[in-house]
Amino acid sequence: MSSNKSIGIFDSGYGGLTILEEIRALLPEYDYIYLGDNARNPYGTRSFEVVYEYTLQCVKKLFEMDCKLIILACNTASAKALRSIQQLDLPKLGSEKRVLGVIRPTIESINDITNTKHIGIFGTEGTIQSESYPIEIHKLHPDIVVNGQACPLWVPLIENNEFNSDGADFFVEKYCSNLINKDPLIDTIILGCTHYPLLMDKIRKYLPQNISIIAQGPIIASSLKCYLSRHADMNASLSRNGTCKFYTTESGSKFASSASVFLKDNIQAAHISIF
Numbered sequence: 001m002s003s004n005k006s007i008g009i010f011d012s013g014y015g016g017l018t019i020l021e022e023i024r025a026l027l028p029e030y031d032y033i034y035l036g037d038n039a040r041n042p043y044g045t046r047s048f049e050v051v052y053e054y055t056l057q058c059v060k061k062l063f064e065m066d067c068k069l070i071i072l073a074c075n076t077a078s079a080k081a082l083r084s085i086q087q088l089d090l091p092k093l094g095s096e097k098r099v100l101g102v103i104r105p106t107i108e109s110i111n112d113i114t115n116t117k118h119i120g121i122f123g124t125e126g127t128i129q130s131e132s133y134p135i136e137i138h139k140l141h142p143d144i145v146v147n148g149q150a151c152p153l154w155v156p157l158i159e160n161n162e163f164n165s166d167g168a169d170f171f172v173e174k175y176c177s178n179l180i181n182k183d184p185l186i187d188t189i190i191l192g193c194t195h196y197p198l199l200m201d202k203i204r205k206y207l208p209q210n211i212s213i214i215a216q217g218p219i220i221a222s223s224l225k226c227y228l229s230r231h232a233d234m235n236a237s238l239s240r241n242g243t244c245k246f247y248t249t250e251s252g253s254k255f256a257s258s259a260s261v262f263l264k265d266n267i268q269a270a271h272i273s274i275f
Contacts, residue, residue: 004066005031005066005068005069005237005239006031006032006033006066006067007023007030007031007032007033007067007068007071007224008034008035008059008062008065008070008071009023009033009034009071009073010034010035010036010055010059010062010070010071010072011034011035011036011037011072011073011074011077012037012038012040012041012042012043012044012074012076012077013036013038013041013155013159013195014038014159014255014258014259014261015073015074015158015193015194015196016074016194017034017194017259017262017263018195018216018217018262019102019194019217019221020073020244021217021263022217022218022220022221023071023217023224024244025221026221026225027221027224027228028242029240029242030239030240030242031239031242031243032244033067033244033245033247034244034245035058035061035272036246036247036248036250036255037054037248037274038248039248039249040249042076042155043055043074043076043080043124043126044076044126044127044193045125045126045152046076048130051077051081052080052081052084054081055072055077055080055081055082056081056084056085056089057274057275058274059072059089061272061274063093063094063097065247068096068098068234068237068238069097069098069100070098071100071101071102071220072100072102073102073194073220074102074194075123075127075192075193075194075216076127076130076193077101078101078102078103078132079103079126079130079133080126080130080132082099082100082101082103085099096234096237100224102194102220103132103133103192104136105219105220105223106216106219106220107133107136107141107190108223110141110190111141111144113188113212113214114144114187114188115187116187117141117143117144117145118145118147118183118187118188119137119144119145119147119186119187119190120146120147120179120180120182120183120186120188121133121134121146121148121149121189121190121192122148122149122151122154122179122190122196122203123148123150123151124150124192125152127148127193128148128192129150133192145183147179147182147186148179148192149175151171151193153171154171154172154175154193154195154196155193158195158196158198159261161261163198163202169202169206172199172202173206176206177206180207187211187212188211189211189212190214191203191213191214191216194217196215197216197217200215244267245270246259246267246269246270247270248270249271249272249273249274250271251271252269252270253269256268256269
């Protein structure tokens, strides 16, 4: 079957690049389009209605750009917009199109990792306030105790390339201590924001050594591979030229410069208007 459809990767900013990197490492043959809504970032503090509106606009733009399958590589968008888009909008946009999130795949294997059945979530204010992680976890594992900790300063530290600075330690230690104080029995923590893997070394430094820390990138990449193996028609419709294009609602040159924090290779990015 001939195909010319790309896989779209959407994030409100740069964090989704950590997901893209892992997906491309596992599935390098496919074509990808990354869209960052940097002009309206951050999403984390915005209402459900605004996040839904912004995310839907970007999803529609990626569909216009010949994406057939879109990954919301943003926990806030997955928490506040995914369900509405899947239930209300996809039936009108095309039955063959799909939009997937990052929360459900992340929590599916959690029961095999935790021994105490007490887990923690680090996330943006929007993700934590949505309670999407506790809700989804309890659907699969009702016996697991979940505590969340909002980390509003971690994304700004990362996007301003200050995550390796001594000043970052204060806020990493603060949020780590807050979470463990809520529940000392926590033995597993999900990094519920795609930016947070860049703080992994500092996070490990301020947590007890027995705690498992789960980054989403490898999980989402593996989940996508399994999804494509289960959906032969979707898989057959996707093009395989090994390309990746980057777009942003901000300045292309600014995006390319900041993306170097998240990616191993230098990239070029283009500005795109959502409207």
